[in-house]
Amino acid sequence: MPRSRLTGFEQVLLGMIFTQPSTGYDLKRRFATTSLGVYKPSSGALYPALGRLERRALVRSEGLPPADGGRPRRLYHLTEEGGQAHLDWLREPVVPETVGQDLGLHLVRFAMMAPVLPEEAVGEFLVSLRAALAGFVAALERQADAMDTGGNPYAALAVEHGLAVHRASLAWAERAITRLAPDSPRRQGRSGLN
Amino acid sequence: MPRSRLTGFEQVLLGMIFTQPSTGYDLKRRFATTSLGVYKPSSGALYPALGRLERRALVRSEGLPPADGGRPRRLYHLTEEGGQAHLDWLREPVVPETVGQDLGLHLVRFAMMAPVLPEEAVGEFLVSLRAALAGFVAALERQADAMDTGGNPYAALAVEHGLAVHRASLAWAERAITRLAPDSPRRQGRSGLN
DNA sequence: ATCCGCATGTAACCCGTTACATGATTCT
């Protein structure tokens, strides 16, 4: 019996195959280009992961004839359960504790919501992301205040870095929210405050 | 024969013990507090890592009597080679390719330079970090331009997020550089450039 | 009576990296 949750990597693979049925090599290429090469999975990570997804019946594969010499390829596409698993993942709320470590993964998730989730759900995601970021920024501010009197001089600067970065992230979330719903008539009461 | 390079985690442990000889539990507590709990190593990560450092003769430990009931503790301190390894690590230049993934580790490294490196070396580090960030931002800008015509609507927004975050990081590096050397008479030629 | 903090450690499990194997075609 496989473990219950998929890894982040497996979820991302699932999403890429959802968007477009692909071979392993296709996926490699897309990682290299669309993420600026920030993460390039090795063969030893990619192919076993595809195998695990198939054993779980989230994807199926069919053999493809070799394209102009070389090995035969294997095209993966999602099953019904696979599609459901992907949608469930996209709809997961942002857990505040993860925003300090997994911010990148959340953004990948956001990018994949493109045509598959209704705008409303995307809005909910952004709102929960904004809340998590605001909480994290507040915690960093408390830490910065409590620390800077007495202590190593660069540690305070390092905390400032975290603060600057997460404030930028928070500002982005706010921009994204207003850009997504430029004319949302509901909730015009408390102006912009959640 | 152990692998040649230490892991990031091992290097950080080394640095913490360099700053102050510690027991395993001390280190746990410091992770929980000084990093806002962003990374709390498990026992299964911490104690074997300390063991590896000791086998490499980078740290030594001596038994401490149990403090008010409970188990005896084990206090770790650096050896000569350990101190050297830590200094070498602190002095490593910033490899541009790592700035997209390992930014957090670079900042931890910066925070640890506190009293041990001369200001000049810290300045060099910041300058190389700034260069790496500038390169990464430029690459993201190229990608943003090349992409936004035709493609999923949120992917462009996600790239904007990366852009916003790394620009904030870059701005921080610039602030840190000017703050570190507010009165550096050398190099007043090209005003502020590299 | 039980849970929490202190304090160190081990074992099972999982997954990622590195490095290699295979083999055809095309570029230099």
Added chain:
DNA sequence: AGAATCATGTAACGGGTTACATGCGGAT
């Protein structure tokens, strides 16, 4: 001739997470 691209896969190795073991003192 040698290298790179296409394309999939496996084996060794390493290290992290989870969960458990142990055992005392103090708090609820």
